[in-house]
Structures are given as structure tokens and as C-alpha cells.
Amino acid sequence: MPQGNLGQHLFEWSELGYSPLTWKQRVSIALDVARGVEYLHSLAQQSFIHRDLKPSNILLGDDMRAKVADFGLVKNAPDGKYSVETRLAGTFGYLAPEYAATGRVTTKVDVYAFGVVLMEILTGRKALDDSLPDERSHLVTWFRRILINKENIPKALDQTLEADEETMESIYRVAELAGHCTAREPQQRPDMGHAVNVLGPLVEKWKPSCQEEEESFGIDVNMSLPQALQRWQNEGTSSSTMFHGDFSYSQTQSSIPPKASGFPNTFDSADGR
Incomplete structure (x- = not known):
């Protein structure tokens, strides 16, 4: 892709001659990724789990629109709330605890990895950084401690971000989502x-009223999943392993409520309990 990947823009922007990502760009990229992963998860007859969502697998076009790439570890998602046991795969730092411990996978492992990516977008720090002291080297553990006290969040942000009062309100929403x-x-x-429902209104604030939202996350919603994957491959994800065989999926609308339930509204401990 013309603008490389998200990891390069977050962690190597100076060496590569990029400008630091603005907050508007970051939250727009996050929304693109959320929509792409929601599409994978929400097919009518069968959904899929990416299993290796991370900044280097998020490709950026000239317009800084994000596309999820590298489907070499994609796995059929189990029906309903059941999980399936599989060979452990993915990247340390982004692996959900239950997946790392048991090898059992559900769509929630992608949700966890997406939360880690949000933390990287917020802080400009990598999921794992051995150059930092032990108490700060694991981003999720460190950032979830930060979330206990909202006043600590500004100190944890990427220093390249210029945040006014309106931007900080958006940042707080994204930080809370990352914690959940x-x-x-x-x-x-x-x-x-739910991630799409949280991020969507934040992006809408910056859109011209006449701008149409077409293929907003690099997917034509009329395509089947194999067609969409093939399109992504043709646009720069040639290293991806594609699905083979016959697929027949029907298009459905998301039924996610505006406010998800089953997780805390605020944090009172490092693990959100």
C-alpha cells in the first residue's frame, strides 16, 4: 500500500520521513479497522476470526484509509458462544489471555487485539517493549492501570499528539473503549x-456534511468474504493466505445495540473488575 502500515506511522515515522499521525487520522484508522473486523465476525452463515490483528497488518492508502491485511491465520469462528480449540498462533502482546492459556478461540480474541491496537494508537508505544522497565514493558497491563484514574491519561498519550479540550473528550472515549x-x-x-458505534460518531464530527460514506473501510458490502479478501490481496496483501473452496454467504446487518452490556462502565482495578 502507498503509505505502508500503521506500525510504521506509529513507531518509525521519523526514520521513514512521515509526519506524525494526527488524532483525527488515528481515530479514522481505528474506525476503518473496527468495521473491517466487524465484517469478518458478522457474516450470516459463518464468521471468521483474524487471530493476528496488529499495526503491521493494518495497511494505509494515500488517503490514509486503513485496510486489514494478512489473512494467513484466519479461522472459522465457532457458532454462538462456543469456542474452538486450535493451535496457538498470532503475536505475543496481542494474544487474549484465555487464548494464550488454553488455545481456545472466539471472536473476542480479535476484540482483545483491537483494544491493544487502540492503546498503541493512543500512546505511540508498542504492545511489548523490552527497553522499558518491567512495570511498563507490557502495554496492556500498564495502560489499564492508567485507566483507573482518568487524570493520568493525558500523561500517557503519544507526545506528538496536540490535544485540545474537544480532542481530549474523544481520546477519553477511545481510551475507555480500549480498556473494555x-x-x-x-x-x-x-x-x-460496539466499537464501531463508539468510534463512528467521533469520526462523523470531522466529516463534511456532503461527504458520502462509500466503501468506508475498504470493503464493498455487496461482496462475499472471498471476493473481499481477493480484492485486499490485489491491493497489496500478496503475502496473505487466501481461503480456498466454495463459499456462499448472505449479507446481514449488525444487530449490535448502541451500548454493549456485560462489561464495566468505569475501572476500579487494573483488570477492570
């Missing part, structure tokens, strides 16, 4: 549709 997505218990994490 990385809850230790999978049932306390929201679905990706």
Missing part, C-alpha cells in the same frame, strides 16, 4: 459492532 476491549474475561469484552 482488553478485559481479562472474554464475556466482559464488547463485540466489534
Whole structure:
């Protein structure tokens, strides 16, 4: 893709000659990713789990629109609330605790990884950084402690961000969402549709009123999943492993409520309990 990947813009922007991402760009990228993952999870007859969502697998076009890439670890999602046991795969730092411990996977492992990506977007720090002291080297553990006290959040942000009062309100919403997505218990994490519902209004504030939202996350909603994956591959994800065989899926609308339930509204401990 013309603008590389999100990891390069977050962690290597100076070396590569990029400008630091603005907050508007960051939250727009987060929304694109949330919509892409929601699409994977929400197919009518069968949904899919990415299992390796991370900044280097989020590709950016010239317009800084994000596309989720690298489907080499995509797995059929179990029906309903059941999980399926599989060979552990993915990247440490983004693995949900229950997946790392048992190898059992549900769509909530992608939700967890998305929460980690949100924390990286907020802080400009990597999920794992051995160069930092132990208490700060694991981003999720450190940032969830930050979330206990809202007043600590500004100090944890990427220093390149210029945040006025309106921007800080948006940042607080995204930080809260990141905390919910990385809850230790999978049932306390929201679905990706809730992430879309949280991020969507934040992006809408900056859109011209006449701008149409067409293929807003790099997916033609009339495509089947295999067609969408093939399109992503043709646009720069040639290293992806694609699905083979016959697929027949019907289009559905998300039924995610505006406010997800089953996870806390505020944080009173490091693990959100």
C-alpha cells in the first residue's frame, strides 16, 4: 500500500520521513479497522476470526484509509458462544489471555487485539517493549492501570499528539473503549459492532456534511468474504493466505445495540473488575 502500515506511522515515522499521525487520522484508522473486523465476525452463515490483528497488518492508502491485511491465520469462528480449540498462533502482546492459556478461540480474541491496537494508537508505544522497565514493558497491563484514574491519561498519550479540550473528550472515549476491549474475561469484552458505534460518531464530527460514506473501510458490502479478501490481496496483501473452496454467504446487518452490556462502565482495578 502507498503509505505502508500503521506500525510504521506509529513507531518509525521519523526514520521513514512521515509526519506524525494526527488524532483525527488515528481515530479514522481505528474506525476503518473496527468495521473491517466487524465484517469478518458478522457474516450470516459463518464468521471468521483474524487471530493476528496488529499495526503491521493494518495497511494505509494515500488517503490514509486503513485496510486489514494478512489473512494467513484466519479461522472459522465457532457458532454462538462456543469456542474452538486450535493451535496457538498470532503475536505475543496481542494474544487474549484465555487464548494464550488454553488455545481456545472466539471472536473476542480479535476484540482483545483491537483494544491493544487502540492503546498503541493512543500512546505511540508498542504492545511489548523490552527497553522499558518491567512495570511498563507490557502495554496492556500498564495502560489499564492508567485507566483507573482518568487524570493520568493525558500523561500517557503519544507526545506528538496536540490535544485540545474537544480532542481530549474523544481520546477519553477511545481510551475507555480500549480498556473494555482488553478485559481479562472474554464475556466482559464488547463485540466489534460496539466499537464501531463508539468510534463512528467521533469520526462523523470531522466529516463534511456532503461527504458520502462509500466503501468506508475498504470493503464493498455487496461482496462475499472471498471476493473481499481477493480484492485486499490485489491491493497489496500478496503475502496473505487466501481461503480456498466454495463459499456462499448472505449479507446481514449488525444487530449490535448502541451500548454493549456485560462489561464495566468505569475501572476500579487494573483488570477492570
